[in-house]
Amino acid sequence: MRIGLLTEGGYPYVSGDAGLWCDRLVRGLGRHEFDVYALSRGEYQEDDGWVPLPPQVNRVRTAPLWTAEDDGVVYGRRARRRFAEHYGELVAVLCATRPGDPYGTADAARAVEADRFASALYGLAGLARDEGGLVGALRSEAAVRALEHACRAPGAQRPAREARVPDLLTVAAHLERALRPLSLDWYEDAGLGAVDLCHATSGGAAALPGLLARHFSGVPLLVTEYGVRLRTHYLTAPDSSPAIRTLLAAFHGRLAAETYRRAAVVTHGNAHARRWQERCGADRDKLRTVHPGMDAAPFAEAGETPGRADPDTLVWVGRVDPVKDLVSLLHAFAEVRRARPRSRLRIVSAPGASGVSGFSGASSFSGFSGDAAYLAHCRDLADRLFPAETDDPHVIGRNPVSFEEVGGPGLPTVADAYAAGALVVSSSVVEGLPVGLVEAMFCGRATVSTEAGAVVEVIGGTGLVVPPRDPQALAGACVSLLRDPERRERLGAAARARALELFTVEQNIAAFHGIYLEVLSRTPLRRDLFDGAGTPLPFAVPAEAHVAAPAPAPGRGRGPGWATDTPVSVIAEGAR
Numbered sequence: 001m002r003i004g005l006l007t008e009g010g011y012p013y014v015s016g017d018a019g020l021w022c023d024r025l026v027r028g029l030g031r032h033e034f035d036v037y038a039l040s041r042g043e044y045q046e047d048d049g050w051v052p053l054p055p056q057v058n059r060v061r062t063a064p065l066w067t068a069e070d071d072g073v074v075y076g077r078r079a080r081r082r083f084a085e086h087y088g089e090l091v092a093v094l095c096a097t098r099p100g101d102p103y104g105t106a107d108a109a110r111a112v113e114a115d116r117f118a119s120a121l122y123g124l125a126g127l128a129r130d131e132g133g134l135v136g137a138l139r140s141e142a143a144v145r146a147l148e149h150a151c152r153a154p155g156a157q158r159p160a161r162e163a164r165v166p167d168l169l170t171v172a173a174h175l176e177r178a179l180r181p182l183s184l185d186w187y188e189d190a191g192l193g194a195v196d197l198c199h200a201t202s203g204g205a206a207a208l209p210g211l212l213a214r215h216f217s218g219v220p221l222l223v224t225e226y227g228v229r230l231r232t233h234y235l236t237a238p239d240s241s242p243a244i245r246t247l248l249a250a251f252h253g254r255l256a257a258e259t260y261r262r263a264a265v266v267t268h269g270n271a272h273a274r275r276w277q278e279r280c281g282a283d284r285d286k287l288r289t290v291h292p293g294m295d296a297a298p299f300a301e302a303g304e305t306p307g308r309a310d311p312d313t314l315v316w317v318g319r320v321d322p323v324k325d326l327v328s329l330l331h332a333f334a335e336v337r338r339a340r341p342r343s344r345l346r347i348v349s350a351p352g353a354s355g356v357s358g359f360s361g362a363s364s365f366s367g368f369s370g371d372a373a374y375l376a377h378c379r380d381l382a383d384r385l386f387p388a389e390t391d392d393p394h395v396i397g398r399n400p401v402s403f404e405e406v407g408g409p410g411l412p413t414v415a416d417a418y419a420a421g422a423l424v425v426s427s428s429v430v431e432g433l434p435v436g437l438v439e440a441m442f443c444g445r446a447t448v449s450t451e452a453g454a455v456v457e458v459i460g461g462t463g464l465v466v467p468p469r470d471p472q473a474l475a476g477a478c479v480s481l482l483r484d485p486e487r488r489e490r491l492g493a494a495a496r497a498r499a500l501e502l503f504t505v506e507q508n509i510a511a512f513h514g515i516y517l518e519v520l521s522r523t524p525l526r527r528d529l530f531d532g533a534g535t536p537l538p539f540a541v542p543a544e545a546h547v548a549a550p551a552p553a554p555g556r557g558r559g560p561g562w563a564t565d566t567p568v569s570v571i572a573e574g575a576r
Contacts, residue, residue, distance in 0.1 A: 002034075004199065008041070011036065013046075026056060027056075034057045037060075037062075037186055046064065063186075073133045075136075079127065082127050086119075087138075089119065091147045094150070094247050129216070148163075148168050163247070193217035196219075200222070200259075203256055204255065204256075210259075222515060226273070226292055260280065261283075263286060265288055265519055271289075271454065288515060296499070303496045306445070310420065312340065312343045314424075315346050315418060315424050317436050320371055322374050326378045329425060330381050340479060346420060423447070424440035424446070426448070434449070441496055442496060444492040446492045449466075
């Protein structure tokens, strides 16, 4: 089948987020064709170029989300009226949305407000398609005036009513940027209209082209969120005024709800992300868990030789940051040291080795990159907690706490860091998907971790979990495993088996392949492809696309036709 892969600031750019798992997905599905539609976030991405593309990538089309030249389109009277109607309706919905409740208060109100937002959004998309763009209109004084009118209208929420001119200008500029995908020429018959399935690798701007392909051409949409974009937005720009935060939260909430409503399937990597998706309106029947795929090969040697670890050594691996709560870990280790005087703690900085965005495996990284001030604070605390043993902190074995880096002496790779200890410890107070714990599980190491994010879901029953910011509980769990090597070995073996079952690249690719087939089997045949003589091309459309579709609801049309007298050409295209 032919997949339209939609990305924002990611694949195929060298410096893109989530590029690694996208590359592995594309390479792992060699029997399918991929058209990549990428939105870049900055000029640096354009300058850095693309990663090497496999042959199954037929076409790449790119567009900058970070800048847009004025399209030079001059609207006539009718087009201006259409813009005022649709944009006015869109901002009116945003101003009337209550914070924390993007739908309203009743079921009927939810449906009405969702339909109003969708009608305005697709109305603007239709206007952009007919007139050649929206950039100039979205930057116009008319757009700001429409936003101001909506904020002052009866029924607008209080923060919107209190918006001042700088707030209105900021919100209007953000909406113009967020709606730039509406002006792209990606939705023609030979573009996204020609693919069998759109796969958005995140929500937000990446999913917007998929929504429009579905609206204009009936292309089914699959959305994958390993980090929920709406949650990220809520945690961004906390210093903005209440009016800005409220209006932008309303827009992103509405867009997320519309994305979830129109998507055929929405996938996530853990239950934490699933709860966010459900809270934002995703139908439970559409949700699928697809655990991120990681390369287990670099950890194979460590996993197959668990006995080489020092039985008295605890290892922490990750990016040094306050949310990792190394302070509690050091206090906990002081308690461990009292019970087990021979124990050691190795704190290993591996800033790039456990990238959540890319779900990368292990490789060699050197050089510290993290919160330098926090690292200095932790070093000072270690000196104070163990004053008699800090005569030479650079000599391994004298100081019970050592601060090291991947790529340094004795630790050329992340796998070597995990293999150095019999027990891997995590003390985070905030966590998404704990990639470091998955890597430790690949290495066959027992773990002691704090309950944060998806920790419990990832480790299952293969490790010990304690409350965050509780040094006594953390110390007690560590001591219990240090004293019981047989239990440690059993937990490590179970952890490795669990990781190999759930978190490998192979299971990730197989899961998405199954979802592709599932979505396409539910999608009615939208088009036939013909050769130059008018004869249908055999096997040009996947067999799953011929499954009979349910009868359309009364009063609804069949949508646009897709017959064409020539095959859709596949060409390589550069940035536009």
